[in-house]
Structures are given as C-alpha cells and as structure tokens.
Amino acid sequence: MSRNIAALLILILVNLGNPVAAAPSQDQCEACHKDPHFYVQNRKLYVYYQDWLDSPHAASGLACSNCHGGDSGSSDIEVAHTGVLDLRDTDHMLFYRNQPETCGACHAEKAAQFKTSKHYAALLSDTVAPTCTTCHRAMNRRPYYRDILVDACATCHKEDDAENIPLITNQVKEYLQRLNIAKGYLGWTTVHYESLGWPGGSKCEVDAIRKKYEDAVTRVHSFNLAKMDESSTEILSELKLIFQKIWDERNKKEPANQRD
Ligand code: HEC
Ligand code: HEC
Ligand code: HEC
Ligand code: HEC
Ligand code: HEC
Known part of the structure; x- marks a missing residue:
C-alpha cells in the first residue's frame, strides 16, 4: 500500500519535472501575460499581448519562450523570467543581429536568402540596416503589407541619401505590387477550381x-x-495566363447557355 503511494508520488513528481507534460495550453507565460488587469497595471504588457493575439504565430501555436526564452512551465514570475533577457542584451535571441538565426530556425529559406543580401552584410558590420522585425514588426500582427514595407524602406532609402544607400523604393514598390496582384490571382484561381471540385x-x-x-x-529576401524584378514579372505573367485560360473557358460556355 505505502509502496503504491510512493510510486504514485514518484509518478506525479516525474511528470511535474518533465517539460513534455506541460502541454501548450498550460504555457504559463501566456496564462499570466493575458491578464486584462495589465490594461491598468502595465499598459505596455497589455499592448504587446494584444498585438500577439491575432498574429500568425499565435494562430500556429508558438510559445512566448520560442523567441524570449525563459521557463514556460513555471507560474512563478522569478522562475519563469530566468533567461528572459533584456532586448538590448547582445545575447538575446531577438537582439537585432541575432534575429536571422532565431527567426531562421523556422523560416530557414528566407533567412538563407537574407544572409546573401547587402542588408545582412551591413548588419554584421554595425551599419544601420534592417533585420527581420524591421520589416515584419515585433509580434507580427501586420507583417507584410506593401505600404508598410515601403514606408519601412523609406526610413533609410531616402533621396538625399542616394550617395550612400541606393534609391530603391519606387522600384521595390513596383515589384511588391506585382507580387500583391499575383497573390490576388492565385487566390481567385484557387477559389475558382475549388468550386468546380478541382477538375483535370x-x-x-x-x-x-x-x-x-x-x-x-x-x-525577395536577397534584396537583389x-x-x-525577374521573379515578380515571371510569376505574375504565369498567373495572368492561367487567369486568361479560365476566362476563355467561361466565355466559351456562357454564350451557349444564353442561347438555350
Ligand atoms: C506570473 C506572471 C508572469 C509569468 C508566469 C511570466 N511573466 Fe513575463 N512579465 C510579467 C510581468 C508582471 C512583467 C512586467 C515586468 C516585471 O514585473 O518583471 C513581465 C515582463 C515580461 C517581459 C518584458 C520585460 C521588460 O523588460 O519589459 C517579457 C519579454 C516577458 N515578461 C516574457 C515572459 C516569458 C517569455 C514568460 C514565460 C517563459 C513570462 N514572461 C512569464 C508577468 C509574468
Ligand atoms: C516570433 C517571435 C516572438 C514571439 C513568439 C513572442 N514575441 Fe514578444 N517580442 C518579439 C520581438 C521581436 C520583440 C521586440 C520588438 C519591439 O521592440 O517592439 C518582442 C517584445 C516583447 C515585449 C516587450 C519587451 C521589451 O523589453 O520591450 C513583451 C512584453 C513581449 N514581447 C511579450 C511576449 C509574450 C507574452 C509572448 C507570448 C504570448 C511573446 N512575446 C511572444 C518577438 C516575439
Ligand atoms: C518556432 C518557429 C518560429 C519562429 C522562431 C518564428 N516563426 Fe514566424 N512563423 C512560424 C509559423 C509556424 C508561422 C505560420 C505558418 C507560416 O505562414 O509559415 C509563421 C508565420 C510568420 C509570418 C507570416 C507568414 C504568413 O504566411 O502570413 C511572418 C512574417 C513571420 N512568421 C516572421 C517571423 C519573424 C520575423 C520571426 C523572428 C522574430 C519569426 N517569424 C520566428 C514559425 C516561427
Ligand atoms: C528589408 C525588409 C525585410 C527584411 C529585413 C525581412 N523581410 Fe521578410 N518579407 C519582406 C517582403 C517585402 C516580403 C514579401 C511580402 C509580400 O509581398 O508578400 C517578405 C515576406 C516574408 C515572409 C512570408 C510572408 C508571406 O506572405 O508568406 C516571411 C515568413 C518572412 N518574410 C520572414 C522573414 C525573416 C525570418 C526575416 C529575417 C531573416 C525577414 N523576413 C527579413 C521584407 C523583409
Ligand atoms: C535600417 C536601414 C534600412 C532599411 C529600413 C532598409 N534598408 Fe535597404 N539598405 C540599407 C543599407 C545600409 C544597405 C547597404 C548599402 C551598401 O552596402 O551599399 C542597403 C541596401 C539595399 C539594397 C541593395 C542595393 C544594391 O546595391 O544591391 C536593396 C535592393 C535594398 N537595400 C532594398 C531595401 C528594401 C526593399 C527595403 C524595405 C523593404 C529596405 N532596403 C530597407 C539600409 C536599409
């Protein structure tokens, strides 16, 4: 009998100490940070949490500790925050120079492209240059709208800076616009074929x-x-062709329907 209790105790203790036992829903960082009282007590915490809420990262179940470190299994603030560094600490996973590694752990291809760019080279040589969150923002609530990005580029790529930094915003605006339109065509094409049950x-x-x-x-992340220019032109013209094909098929059918 006492043996059974001891076994049970061991089982409980083992599970407490086992990080695998802490399912994502028991993430203590979020459990504490989501407290609405912070609206009054610590507005900054509240704002960051709200920003996080409808981010693609929250939607895909990332934990705060993926980017901030710390012990997400503890509800004790001291224990939980052990390892949550100050953002200015050069060892912080989110320190601007370390972001390509941190974010690149999951977005490997983007990070690899980024590492070929002049931006990355500038970043490493301590020149003012963008890192992942310069363009995508902290908690990724509004990550990549074209106008936000172009505004972000313009903070450094100003006309009067033409000597030091090439003037690129107008060109980039055009390329991003192409990608945006391509995204629209892609969405439309998907919906169209889906509604027909994916024929052929x-x-x-x-x-x-x-x-x-x-x-x-x-x-895009090579910033070449x-x-x-090349890849945005190519993708847009291919999607336009598909769109045209669908359009022609529709028009072939419609006059026949009207005659009936
Ligand atoms: C029991 C509540 C509680 C838990 C658990 C908790 N935090 Fe916090 N956190 C706070 C409070 C309160 C602050 C405000 C600053 C302070 O009091 O230290 C804060 C501040 C922060 C800050 C900002 C630090 C700054 O300098 O402004 C970050 C980042 C943070 N927490 C991340 C985390 C992460 C990551 C975890 C889990 C590993 C976590 N927190 C767990 C309550 C908590
Ligand atoms: C994808 C990475 C990522 C995840 C996951 C993430 N954060 Fe952040 N967080 C950042 C970045 C980057 C910054 C700094 C950006 C800035 O300065 O505005 C930041 C800043 C903060 C700050 C302000 C810290 C300071 O010292 O100014 C708080 C508080 C915070 N995050 C809390 C959280 C909480 C709570 C979670 C989980 C619910 C979380 N973060 C999840 C990337 C992340
Ligand atoms: C632990 C893995 C992980 C880390 C670390 C991470 N992300 Fe993500 N990220 C994801 C997942 C999962 C998604 C949602 C699925 C997708 O779109 O790829 C996502 C989505 C995104 C999106 C939106 C993509 C879209 O299709 O809407 C951006 C932008 C982004 N992350 C940037 C960042 C930045 C910047 C950092 C570093 C501060 C970062 N991520 C760190 C896993 C991660
Ligand atoms: C100088 C600005 C800039 C920097 C720095 C940057 N990105 Fe991007 N990112 C962009 C642009 C522009 C797009 C494409 C937006 C579009 O048209 O969809 C993009 C797209 C993305 C996407 C996909 C979003 C989607 O729609 O699917 C992810 C994920 C991402 N970036 C992650 C990262 C990561 C990780 C880093 C750091 C290694 C990084 N980015 C650095 C500008 C930047
Ligand atoms: C924080 C400052 C900063 C921001 C923000 C920034 N850049 Fe840059 N950019 C630089 C620096 C520094 C260089 C490197 C200049 C050099 O080495 O000649 C550079 C170089 C470039 C180049 C390389 C041009 C060449 O000669 O090959 C392109 C393209 C570029 N940036 C595009 C962008 C785009 C697009 C954005 C916005 C999405 C952006 N940049 C945002 C600082 C910035």
Missing part, C-alpha cells in the same frame, strides 16, 4: 504555381533588385 490537372497546376509564388516571396 488543376490541383497540380495550382500547387505548382503556389510553390513558385512562395519562392518569389522567399527570393534584378532578381526581384
């Missing part, structure tokens, strides 16, 4: 073009203007 080889065709679109977005 349409599923493969759409999957392939989506992959190409994603590659074009990934390649010629490459951006």
Whole structure:
C-alpha cells in the first residue's frame, strides 16, 4: 500500500519535472501575460499581448519562450523570467543581429536568402540596416503589407541619401505590387477550381504555381533588385495566363447557355 503511494508520488513528481507534460495550453507565460488587469497595471504588457493575439504565430501555436526564452512551465514570475533577457542584451535571441538565426530556425529559406543580401552584410558590420522585425514588426500582427514595407524602406532609402544607400523604393514598390496582384490571382484561381471540385490537372497546376509564388516571396529576401524584378514579372505573367485560360473557358460556355 505505502509502496503504491510512493510510486504514485514518484509518478506525479516525474511528470511535474518533465517539460513534455506541460502541454501548450498550460504555457504559463501566456496564462499570466493575458491578464486584462495589465490594461491598468502595465499598459505596455497589455499592448504587446494584444498585438500577439491575432498574429500568425499565435494562430500556429508558438510559445512566448520560442523567441524570449525563459521557463514556460513555471507560474512563478522569478522562475519563469530566468533567461528572459533584456532586448538590448547582445545575447538575446531577438537582439537585432541575432534575429536571422532565431527567426531562421523556422523560416530557414528566407533567412538563407537574407544572409546573401547587402542588408545582412551591413548588419554584421554595425551599419544601420534592417533585420527581420524591421520589416515584419515585433509580434507580427501586420507583417507584410506593401505600404508598410515601403514606408519601412523609406526610413533609410531616402533621396538625399542616394550617395550612400541606393534609391530603391519606387522600384521595390513596383515589384511588391506585382507580387500583391499575383497573390490576388492565385487566390481567385484557387477559389475558382475549388468550386468546380478541382477538375483535370488543376490541383497540380495550382500547387505548382503556389510553390513558385512562395519562392518569389522567399527570393525577395536577397534584396537583389534584378532578381526581384525577374521573379515578380515571371510569376505574375504565369498567373495572368492561367487567369486568361479560365476566362476563355467561361466565355466559351456562357454564350451557349444564353442561347438555350
Ligand atoms: C506570473 C506572471 C508572469 C509569468 C508566469 C511570466 N511573466 Fe513575463 N512579465 C510579467 C510581468 C508582471 C512583467 C512586467 C515586468 C516585471 O514585473 O518583471 C513581465 C515582463 C515580461 C517581459 C518584458 C520585460 C521588460 O523588460 O519589459 C517579457 C519579454 C516577458 N515578461 C516574457 C515572459 C516569458 C517569455 C514568460 C514565460 C517563459 C513570462 N514572461 C512569464 C508577468 C509574468
Ligand atoms: C516570433 C517571435 C516572438 C514571439 C513568439 C513572442 N514575441 Fe514578444 N517580442 C518579439 C520581438 C521581436 C520583440 C521586440 C520588438 C519591439 O521592440 O517592439 C518582442 C517584445 C516583447 C515585449 C516587450 C519587451 C521589451 O523589453 O520591450 C513583451 C512584453 C513581449 N514581447 C511579450 C511576449 C509574450 C507574452 C509572448 C507570448 C504570448 C511573446 N512575446 C511572444 C518577438 C516575439
Ligand atoms: C518556432 C518557429 C518560429 C519562429 C522562431 C518564428 N516563426 Fe514566424 N512563423 C512560424 C509559423 C509556424 C508561422 C505560420 C505558418 C507560416 O505562414 O509559415 C509563421 C508565420 C510568420 C509570418 C507570416 C507568414 C504568413 O504566411 O502570413 C511572418 C512574417 C513571420 N512568421 C516572421 C517571423 C519573424 C520575423 C520571426 C523572428 C522574430 C519569426 N517569424 C520566428 C514559425 C516561427
Ligand atoms: C528589408 C525588409 C525585410 C527584411 C529585413 C525581412 N523581410 Fe521578410 N518579407 C519582406 C517582403 C517585402 C516580403 C514579401 C511580402 C509580400 O509581398 O508578400 C517578405 C515576406 C516574408 C515572409 C512570408 C510572408 C508571406 O506572405 O508568406 C516571411 C515568413 C518572412 N518574410 C520572414 C522573414 C525573416 C525570418 C526575416 C529575417 C531573416 C525577414 N523576413 C527579413 C521584407 C523583409
Ligand atoms: C535600417 C536601414 C534600412 C532599411 C529600413 C532598409 N534598408 Fe535597404 N539598405 C540599407 C543599407 C545600409 C544597405 C547597404 C548599402 C551598401 O552596402 O551599399 C542597403 C541596401 C539595399 C539594397 C541593395 C542595393 C544594391 O546595391 O544591391 C536593396 C535592393 C535594398 N537595400 C532594398 C531595401 C528594401 C526593399 C527595403 C524595405 C523593404 C529596405 N532596403 C530597407 C539600409 C536599409
């Protein structure tokens, strides 16, 4: 009998100490940080948490500790915060120079492209240059709208800086615009074929073009203007062709329907 109790105790203790036992829903960082009282007690915490709430990261179940460190299994503030560093600490996972590694743990291809860019080189040589969150913001609530990005570029790429930093905002605006339009066509094409139950080889065709679109977005991170121009032109013209094909098929059908 006493043996059974001892075994039970051991079981409980083992589970308490085992990080695997802490399911994502028991993440203590979030459990504490979501407290609405912070609206009054610590407005900054409240604002950051709200920003986090409808981010793609929250939606895909990331933990605060993925980017901030700390012990997400503890509800004790001291214990939980052990390892949560000050953002200015050069060892912080989110210190601007370390972000390509931290974010790149999950966004490997973007980080790899980014590391080929002049931005990364500048970052390493302590020149003022953008890192991941300069363009995507902290908690990623509004990560990549074209106008926000172009505004972000303009903070450094100003006309009067033309000597030091190449003037690129107008060109980039055009390339990002192409990607935006391509995204629109891609969405429309997907919805169209889905509504028809994916006839013929349409599923493969759409999957392939989506992959190409994603590659074009990934390649943006090299910030090589010629490459951006090339890949955004290519993806947009391919999607326009598909769109045209669908349009022609529809028009072929419609006059026949009208005659009935
Ligand atoms: C029991 C409540 C509680 C838990 C658990 C908790 N925090 Fe906090 N956190 C706070 C409070 C309160 C603050 C405000 C500053 C302070 O009092 O230390 C804060 C501040 C922070 C800050 C900002 C630090 C700054 O300098 O402003 C970060 C980042 C943070 N927490 C991350 C985390 C992470 C990551 C975890 C889990 C590993 C976590 N917290 C767990 C209550 C908590
Ligand atoms: C994808 C990475 C990522 C995740 C996951 C993440 N954060 Fe952050 N967080 C950041 C970045 C980057 C900053 C700094 C940006 C800035 O200065 O505004 C930041 C800043 C903060 C700050 C302000 C810290 C300071 O010293 O100014 C708080 C508080 C915070 N985060 C809390 C949280 C909490 C709570 C969670 C989980 C619910 C969380 N974060 C999840 C990336 C992340
Ligand atoms: C632990 C893994 C992980 C880390 C670390 C991480 N992310 Fe993410 N990120 C994801 C997942 C999962 C998604 C949602 C699925 C997707 O779109 O890839 C996502 C989505 C995004 C998106 C939106 C993509 C979209 O399709 O809408 C951006 C932008 C982004 N992350 C940037 C960052 C930045 C910047 C950092 C570093 C501060 C970071 N991520 C750190 C896993 C991570
Ligand atoms: C100088 C600005 C800039 C920097 C720095 C930057 N990005 Fe991006 N990022 C962009 C642009 C522009 C896009 C494409 C937006 C679009 O048209 O969809 C993008 C797209 C993304 C996406 C995909 C979003 C989607 O729509 O699918 C992810 C994820 C991402 N970036 C992660 C990162 C990571 C990780 C880093 C750091 C290694 C980083 N970015 C650095 C500008 C930047
Ligand atoms: C924080 C400052 C900063 C921001 C923000 C910034 N850049 Fe840069 N950019 C630089 C620096 C520094 C260089 C490197 C200049 C050099 O080495 O010649 C650079 C170089 C470039 C180059 C390389 C041009 C060439 O000669 O190959 C391109 C393209 C570029 N940036 C595009 C962008 C875009 C697009 C954005 C916004 C999405 C952006 N930059 C945001 C600082 C910035």
